[in-house]
Amino acid sequence: MTGLVAVRHVDLRAAEPPVPVAELVLDIFWWGDLPLGFKQSLAGELPLGAGQMRALATELLAAQLAGRDPALGAPLAAGSEGRPRPALTLGAAAALDRPADALAAIAPAATNDARGISLVICTRDRPAALGKCLASLAGQRSPPGEIVVVDNSASGSARSTCLQFPGIVYVQEPRPGLSHARNAGVRAARGKIVAFTDDDVEPHPGWLAEIARAFERHDADCVTGLVLPASLDTAAQRSFQFAMGGFGSNVVPVMFDRRFFAETMPHGAQVWRIGAGANMAFRRSAFERAGLFDERLGAGASGCSEDSEFWYRLLALGGSCLYEPRAVTFHHHRAEWRELRSQMRSYMRGHVSALVAQWDAFGHRGNLQRIGRQLPSYFLRTALASLWHRRATRLLILAEEVRGWLAGLLYLVRPGWRRRRGEWPTL
Amino acid sequence: MGYRLVEIDFAQPLRPIALAADQNGCGIVARWHGRLVGFHLERCEPGATLSVAHLQRIADARFAQAVLAARVAEALPERSPEAADTTLSVVICTKDRAQRLARLLHSLHEAKRDSTFRSVEVIVVDNASTDQSTRDAAAGFGDVRYVLERRTGLNFARNAALAAATGQLIAYLDDDVVVDRCWLAGLAEAWRSRPDAGGFTGLVLPFRLDTEAQVHFEAIGGFGRGFARLEYRQVRFAKSLFPVGSGEIGAGCNMAFDRKLLVGIGGFDEALDTGAPLPGGGDLDIFYRVLRSGRTMVYEPRYAVYHEHRETIAQLRRQYWSWGLGMMAFLIKSRRSDPELKARHSGMVRWWFGDRSKALWKAILRGGMRDVRFVLAELWGGVVGLLGEYDRSLARVAAIREAAR
Numbered sequence: 001m002t003g004l005v006a007v008r009h010v011d012l013r014a015a016e017p018p019v020p021v022a023e024l025v026l027d028i029f030w031w032g033d034l035p036l037g038f039k040q041s042l043a044g045e046l047p048l049g050a051g052q053m054r055a056l057a058t059e060l061l062a063a064q065l066a067g068r069d070p071a072l073g074a075p076l077a078a079g080s081e082g083r084p085r086p087a088l089t090l091g092a093a094a095a096l097d098r099p100a101d102a103l104a105a106i107a108p109a110a111t112n113d114a115r116g117i118s119l120v121i122c123t124r125d126r127p128a129a130l131g132k133c134l135a136s137l138a139g140q141r142s143p144p145g146e147i148v149v150v151d152n153s154a155s156g157s158a159r160s161t162c163l164q165f166p167g168i169v170y171v172q173e174p175r176p177g178l179s180h181a182r183n184a185g186v187r188a189a190r191g192k193i194v195a196f197t198d199d200d201v202e203p204h205p206g207w208l209a210e211i212a213r214a215f216e217r218h219d220a221d222c223v224t225g226l227v228l229p230a231s232l233d234t235a236a237q238r239s240f241q242f243a244m245g246g247f248g249s250n251v252v253p254v255m256f257d258r259r260f261f262a263e264t265m266p267h268g269a270q271v272w273r274i275g276a277g278a279n280m281a282f283r284r285s286a287f288e289r290a291g292l293f294d295e296r297l298g299a300g301a302s303g304c305s306e307d308s309e310f311w312y313r314l315l316a317l318g319g320s321c322l323y324e325p326r327a328v329t330f331h332h333h334r335a336e337w338r339e340l341r342s343q344m345r346s347y348m349r350g351h352v353s354a355l356v357a358q359w360d361a362f363g364h365r366g367n368l369q370r371i372g373r374q375l376p377s378y379f380l381r382t383a384l385a386s387l388w389h390r391r392a393t394r395l396l397i398l399a400e401e402v403r404g405w406l407a408g409l410l411y412l413v414r415p416g417w418r419r420r421r422g423e424w425p426t427l
Numbered sequence: 428m429g430y431r432l433v434e435i436d437f438a439q440p441l442r443p444i445a446l447a448a449d450q451n452g453c454g455i456v457a458r459w460h461g462r463l464v465g466f467h468l469e470r471c472e473p474g475a476t477l478s479v480a481h482l483q484r485i486a487d488a489r490f491a492q493a494v495l496a497a498r499v500a501e502a503l504p505e506r507s508p509e510a511a512d513t514t515l516s517v518v519i520c521t522k523d524r525a526q527r528l529a530r531l532l533h534s535l536h537e538a539k540r541d542s543t544f545r546s547v548e549v550i551v552v553d554n555a556s557t558d559q560s561t562r563d564a565a566a567g568f569g570d571v572r573y574v575l576e577r578r579t580g581l582n583f584a585r586n587a588a589l590a591a592a593t594g595q596l597i598a599y600l601d602d603d604v605v606v607d608r609c610w611l612a613g614l615a616e617a618w619r620s621r622p623d624a625g626g627f628t629g630l631v632l633p634f635r636l637d638t639e640a641q642v643h644f645e646a647i648g649g650f651g652r653g654f655a656r657l658e659y660r661q662v663r664f665a666k667s668l669f670p671v672g673s674g675e676i677g678a679g680c681n682m683a684f685d686r687k688l689l690v691g692i693g694g695f696d697e698a699l700d701t702g703a704p705l706p707g708g709g710d711l712d713i714f715y716r717v718l719r720s721g722r723t724m725v726y727e728p729r730y731a732v733y734h735e736h737r738e739t740i741a742q743l744r745r746q747y748w749s750w751g752l753g754m755m756a757f758l759i760k761s762r763r764s765d766p767e768l769k770a771r772h773s774g775m776v777r778w779w780f781g782d783r784s785k786a787l788w789k790a791i792l793r794g795g796m797r798d799v800r801f802v803l804a805e806l807w808g809g810v811v812g813l814l815g816e817y818d819r820s821l822a823r824v825a826a827i828r829e830a831a832r
Contacts, residue, residue, distance in 0.1 A: 024664070044662040051620025051725070055656040057503060062496035072495075090437055090486040093495040100502035 005232040010048075012036065012057040019046040026241070028228060029060060033109035033206050034326055035226055035251050036060040040242070060251075061103060067252030068106040071096065075218070075253045075322065078260040082273025082323075084252045109206045110213035110326075114142035116192045117208055117281065120185030122178055123199035124152040124300070127161045129332070134165045136202035142209035145191045152181040152300065178277075178298035179306045183425055186287055195281035197329055202230060203279075204328035211281045214324040218255075221286040221319040222311065224275025225327030226251065235393075236340040237333040243394045244344070246333075247276045250325060256311070257320035268355070268370035272308040274321045279329040280307060284427075290314050291424030294357055296417060303350030303404070312358050313424070344397050345404040352408025360421035375405055430454050430468065430636035436461065437486055437494065444477040453477055454636045454645065457490045463607065463731055464493035465654055466632055468646060493654060511615035513622070515544045516594030516686065520552045520584035521602035522702075525560035527735070532568045534605040542611045550591055552576050554584040578831045580702055580824065582695035582709050589686065589694050598627075598683035604732040605634055613729030614683060621658065625722025626684040626714065628677020629730030630654070640743040641736040650678040650734055657726040661718050668778065670718040671761065671771045672711070672754070677724075679710030681732045684717065692716050698820040699756060705820045707753020708760075715761060719768075740797065747801045748808035754779060755812025756820065779809065 006022035011030045019025065023043055029036040037060045041048075048056070066088045068074050073087030096102055119137070123130045130149070137147065148169040151158040154176075162168040173184035186194050195211055197203060207225070214223045227247035232238050240246060256274050264270060290313045298306030311321055334340045352371055359367040379402055386394040411417055430452040433444055438460045444453060451473045457465040467489045471477065517535065521528045528551065539547055550572045551565040565573045576587040585599060598614060600606065607613070610629070617627045631650035636642050645651075652675065659676050663669040679700065700709025717724055737743040755776070762772035783806050790798040 040664045042662045042664050045658075045660050045664065049621055049658065049723075051617075051656065052658050054503065054620070058496050058500045059655065061503075062492060062499045065499065066492065066495060086488075086492075088487070088491045088495060090483065090491040090494060093491045093498065094438070096495070096498060098502075099498045103499065103502055 005238055007229060007232055010053075012053055012060070016047050016049075016053055019043065026229070026232060029056060031057075031061065031064070031107060033204070034064065034107060035228075035328060036064060037251055038249050063252060064106060065096075065099075065102055069096070069102050071102075075255045078254045078256045078273070078323075080264050080267075080270070082254065082256070082270050083250065084254045109141075110209040112142060112209050112212035112216060114140070114208035114212040115145040117144040117195050117212060118146050118148055118189030118191030118193070119144040119195045119197065119208070120148045120150060120182065120189060121197055121199055122150045122152055122181035122185060123158050124176075124181075125155075125157050126199050127157055130158055130199040131161050131164070133197070133199050133201055134161070134168070139205045140203065140208050141205050142212060144195065144208050146189070148185050148188050150181040150185045150188075152176060152178070177295055177300040179293035179295040179301060182298070182306065183292040183295070186284075186292060187427065189284075192284050193281055194284060194287075196277060196279075198278045198331070200332045201227075201278045202330045202332075204330065207279075207327050207329055210324065210327035214322055214327065215281070215283065218322050219320075220255070220322035221289070221314055222274075222280060222282045222321040223327065224281075224321060224323050225279040225329060226325035227276050227279050227329055227331045230330040230332045232333075234335045234337075236335060236337045239337075239393050239397065240333045240340055240343075243391070243397060247278070247331065248273070250323070253325065254323040255320065256315065256323065258315065258318055261315040264366075265364050266366050268364075268366035268374065269312060269315065271311040271315065272305065272351070274308065274311045275323055277307040278331050279327065286314055286319060287427050289319065290317055291426050294354075294424055296420060297350060297354055297357060299346070299350075302353035302408075302411065303346030303348075305347075305350040305354035308351075309354040309357055312354075313361070316362055316364075341397070341400045345400040345407070348401045348404025349407040350404075352405055353411045356408075356411045356418065357421070360418055371405075371409070379405070428473065428642075429638050430642050432456070432633060432636045434458065435482070437464075437490060441479045441482050443479055444482070446471060446473065446475050446477075448474045450474070452636075452642065454633060455482075455485065456632055457486070457493075459490075459494045459497050461609065462497055463609065463630070463654070463729060464497060465490040466651065468642075511543050511618050512545055513596055513618060514546045514594040515548070515596045515598060515611075515614070515683075516588070516592035517547060517549045517598045517600065518552060518585070518588040518592065519550070519600050519602055520554055520581055520588065521556070521561055522554040522579070522584075523556045523558075523561065524602045525556075525564040527602050528561060529564045529567060531600065531602060531605055532564070532571065534608075535600075535610075536568060538606050538608050538610045538612075543615045544596075544611065546594070547611070548572060548592070548594060550574055550588050552584040552588045552591075554581065555579045578827050580697055580827065581700040581706075582697045583827075585700075585709075586694040586697065589689055592686060595686060596683055597686040597689065599679070599681075600732065601680035601734075603634075603735040604631070604680050607632075607729075607731040607733065609729050610731060613727050613731060617656075617725050617727035617730055620656075620727075621723060621725050623723070624658075624685070624725045625688050625717040625720060626682060626724045627730060628652070628683075628714075628724065628726050629681045629732065630728040631678050631681055631732055631734050634733035634735040636736075638738050640738060640740045643740075644736045644743055644746075649736070650680070652677060652726055652728075654728045656728065659718060659724045659726070661721065668771045668775050670715050671758070671768060671775045672779070673714040673718065674711055674754075676714050677710070677726055678734075679713075680734055681730070682710065682713070683730075684713075685722070688717065688720065688722060689713075692720055696760065698817060698824045699753065699760070701820055701824065704823060705749075705752060705756055705816055707749040708757035709753070711754065711757045712760065715757075719765060744801055744804045748804040751783070751805040751808025751810075752812040752816060753808075755809045756817040759813065759817045776813070780806075783809065
């Protein structure tokens with residue numbers, strides 16, 4: 001794709017905003033602070049016009065009602081690929097007393113007190129990005145009880161940035177690896193809830209209030225949210241968003257619990273569908289129950305998936321995770337093509353390493369099936385489809401994924417690495 | 428073997444549906460307080476009875492979300508003007524099908540009861556019928572204008588109507604459809620939602636599913652374009668060939684246009700949709716030209732008709748053939764008349780033959796001789812269309828014009 005790509009935020013309660021100057025526009029639809037959905041359009045297809053805005057509002061709000069109104073079966077349970085399993089019946093839709101009231105009940109943004117939340121941000125040698133992230137946090141409608149910045153650099157490069165903001169708890173964790181940093185953050189945090197975001201993220205003003213409300217309403221051990229692209233200025237960012245699907249696009253809450261785990265475990269529970277490390281929060285009790293993040297995994301170690309491995313453990317031990325997409329953060333995708341390639345390689349390597357770790361800890365064969373059968377078949381299907389549709393970019397990314405997978409396989413034959421099975425750090 | 432076609436308003440108490448011994452399925456047109464919300468084909472054992480519980484399961488899976496959306500629509504603030512403050516001409520082009528014409532006029536009469544248009548005129552264009560019956564059928568309905576077009580060819584008839592009509596909007600219907608009782612309300616709603624649109628298309632549901640051919644046609648998608656309102660412009664995301672091959676917008680048996688625009692772009696191409704030798708391509712061509720004029724087209728599901736599908740397998744096979752033929756004739760014509768998009772036309776020719784070859788391969792693997800012959804007919808139509816059918820049609824049409832002088 002060439003030319004400009006713009007992200008446009010469209011509040012379907014209000015007049016349509018002007019069409020940005022761009023070849024392609026990613027519309028993100030909102031109902032106030034409630035994210036409703038996405039649509040990609042060429043500039044020539046815009047503006048949408050009043051009729052299409054109304055048609056979209058109708059369809060998208062109906063989906064929100066089905067996913068949020070307890071009388072209609074909400075919250076929805078996760079299906080095998082993490083998507084919400086429809087629970088709406090005609091009887092329930094018909095019995096809905098007053099649709100306007102039902103909409104009014106789900107629409108308001110949260111104003112819940114977030115002072116019980118410790119926000120942990122792990123950073124490594126990205127002072128400029130961290131500065132933007134910390135500056136954006138000042139706009140939180142409900143500020144957290146504390147902000148803990150864990151500096152994972154050897155040089156302590158984040159210290160001077162933190163000094164520019166009042167009240168930041170600065171923790172240095174020189175042992176490299178995101179899991180070490182996250183664990184240091186959890187140990188330093190004093191709140192009953194520990195929320196994580198990354199240094200390349202800017203949260204929505206209502207983010208922590210929504211997290212707080214989700215924990216008040218549900219007894220889930222973990223709440224994850226929607227990660228939206230902050231911008232799509234470069235080709236690499238667009239590839240990540242469109243070719244790879246970004247961080248997901250589901251806008252309906254989904255409950256991942258014991259049942260989801262039991263149903264999907266035989267074929268490798270797709271725990272990575274639960275969310276992303278750039279937008280997740282845990283009750284402190286979850287760490288007391290399941291231990292801390294596996295320090296062999298994550299950026300700086302095997303590559304990634306320290307978050308999803310923790311979810312796996314949590315679910316295996318009977319816990320639950322709620323995906324609540326109205327808790328929104330905006331992520332700056334990797335801008336350079338070179339960075340994206342290395343990211344996709346380490347994602348896949350980290351993914352395979354987490355599967356090995358899960359197999360070692362629990363003996364669930366689905367993890368091996370994923371490594372040996374599902375991933376190769378995914379590679380093959382993607383290769384054929386990319387060739388057929390002549391998607392060169394996708395092929396290049398796929399090559400990195402295959403390299404990452406091969407590198408991941410090496411963990412299977414590293415006895416020293418695997419010997420540390422099931423020994424997770426504790427609080 | 429055929430399917431039973433039923434209309435169910437799911438806001439009313441449900442009753443079981445009994446199939447006859449020669450029915451092995453059921454087509455369900457679903458409504459909610461009269462509003463169309465969905466269509467579903469359910470295969471069953473011959474002579475079976477669909478219990479209320481079974482119908483409820485179908486409704487939960489297929490219609491509940493649409494019902495919820497209809498209820499949400501009630502709750503959203505309505506746009507201001509209720510009435511469609513415009514005039515409408517409804518045109519029916521017909522040839523030697525007096526019975527079907529009467530059936531359609533009757534349904535139109537019903538739909539007109541609660542029209543919100545400033546005025547609605549109905550024009551029947553008799554396309555050189557061989558006897559008086561068409562004229563008599565039209566005369567049976569008081570307020571119908573009768574226009575005779577002696578030159579045989581659907582697009583001759585459509586252009587004759589264009590010249591005779593006075594409405595700001597002109598809606599075309601084929602004589603093998605019946606309109607839904609909300610047809611006019613649906614068109615009015617579509618127009619109100621975008622008064623500057625160049626054209627409108629609507630939902631086409633089956634009129635009956637009595638034969639294997641009719642069930643087969645509906646099962647592969649029929650003329651159905653779904654229950655979501657859509658808008659189309661000159662370009663579409665992830666459809667690099669659009670608006671070439673704009674068949675997804677709708678079907679020629681149910682379409683409406685801004686009459687002035689249609690006149691301005693020269694009306695319908697009389698060398699397409701000519702009947703027997705080249706019975707197709709006309710709707711693709713007019714949708715394409717409206718979009719290329721820079722105007723929007725709106726698809727509105729409530730603007731719905733019921734279409735009598737081809738009755739026999741042989742007729743359906745011929746229809747496959749005519750799709751291939753019409754598609755290629757349209758592409759050859761447009762490539763010539765709109766050189767700016769030449770690459771897209773060539774791309775569509777390649778894509779179409781590739782896609783149909785894939786379909787042929789799949790049909791062979793499934794081993795159904797009938798499906799193989801359908802695809803072969805379509806491919807053969809495509810080849811004939813590619814090899815000069817449009818030029819032959821131009822020559823034929825010129826001769827018809829000459830003879831009529």
